[in-house]
Amino acid sequence: MKTKLKMRTVLVTGFEPFDGAEINPSLEIARNLHGAVITGHTVVGALLPCVFGAAIPELQRLLRVHRPALVICVGQAGGRAAITPERVALNVDDARIPDNAGAQPVDRPVVRGGPAAYFSALPVKAIVAALRAAGLPSEVSQTAGTFVCNHVFYGLMHSLRTRKDVRGGFIHVPFLPEQAQKGQASLPLEDMVYGVALAVETALRRKKDLRLAGGQTQ
Ligand code: PCA
Numbered sequence: 001m002k003t004k005l006k007m008r009t010v011l012v013t014g015f016e017p018f019d020g021a022e023i024n025p026s027l028e029i030a031r032n033l034h035g036a037v038i039t040g041h042t043v044v045g046a047l048l049p050c051v052f053g054a055a056i057p058e059l060q061r062l063l064r065v066h067r068p069a070l071v072i073c074v075g076q077a078g079g080r081a082a083i084t085p086e087r088v089a090l091n092v093d094d095a096r097i098p099d100n101a102g103a104q105p106v107d108r109p110v111v112r113g114g115p116a117a118y119f120s121a122l123p124v125k126a127i128v129a130a131l132r133a134a135g136l137p138s139e140v141s142q143t144a145g146t147f148v149c150n151h152v153f154y155g156l157m158h159s160l161r162t163r164k165d166v167r168g169g170f171i172h173v174p175f176l177p178e179q180a181q182k183g184q185a186s187l188p189l190e191d192m193v194y195g196v197a198l199a200v201e202t203a204l205r206r207k208k209d210l211r212l213a214g215g216q217t218q
């Protein structure tokens with residue numbers, strides 16, 4: 001007798017370009033990984049608007065539709081030189097620039113009455129170790145900032161707080177070479193795609209993080 005086995009999915013989101021840019025590496029990563037099979041899971045790559053408020057309901061819709069086992073949201077952190085799994089999401093919106101709908105919230109909670117912060121459910125140090133072993137620059141980041149990326153990261157962890165079967169977190173990536181101004185760090189797209197794929201694989205393979213001293217992963 002044949003049994004129908006439905007492969008569970010991994011959701012990888014990227015953001016639309018923002019701040020007048022024409023490209024966002026996170027979106028290119030999500031596009032490139034869409035349809036890939038990693039450790040028995042099919043990757044669904046999806047786009048989130050770079051808009052406070054709207055990005056979270058869109059993420060929640062994707063969670064309902066795709067029922068992923070793992071969610072990794074990816075965003076651009078221009079100026080960073082490494083692929084950086086974020087350790088913590090803060091319950092604050094404090095925008096340096098307007099989002100793509102023109103909103104620029106100041107000192108506003110992401111979720112009124114929510115906890116001050118959530119920790120990532122990804123094994124952030126194991127991910128850094130795996131990427132470094134593959135020759136990619138990677139560091140644990142202690143803050144995702146207070147713009148739309150942190151907003152989505154917090155919204156994700158708040159949505160998953162009662163769903164222990166779904167793990168999630170956030171990874172910031174550097175500029176693409178074509179975005180970087182003189183002297184700014186960047187990484188080729190293929191390195192970032194490979195890095196996020198390795199992060200997915202590491203998160204699927206190990207539930208517990210590696211116990212490395214902070215100094216070894218920063
Ligand atoms: N980076 C921004 C928002 C969208 C993105 O890719 C951030 O770091 O908040």
